[in-house]
Amino acid sequence: MRFASLGSGSRGNATLIRGDGTCLLVDCGYSVREFEARCTELGVDPGEIDAILVTHEHADHM
Numbered sequence: 001m002r003f004a005s006l007g008s009g010s011r012g013n014a015t016l017i018r019g020d021g022t023c024l025l026v027d028c029g030y031s032v033r034e035f036e037a038r039c040t041e042l043g044v045d046p047g048e049i050d051a052i053l054v055t056h057e058h059a060d061h062m
Contacts, residue, residue: 006038
């Protein structure tokens with residue numbers, strides 16, 4: 001299992017978890033443009049994400 005933080009803070013939170021052929025995004029507190037840019041920095045294709053888990057309903061998490 002591999003973990004990669006796309007960012008954490010009051011302006012946004014997102015973590016990718018990969019394992020056994022599955023990619024899970026935990027929270028996505030960024031705009032689509034910012035999210036895609038952060039994925040690109042990590043060499044991740046956003047199309048690889050299988051599911052999103054939102055931990056709670058604050059704007060910096062969804």
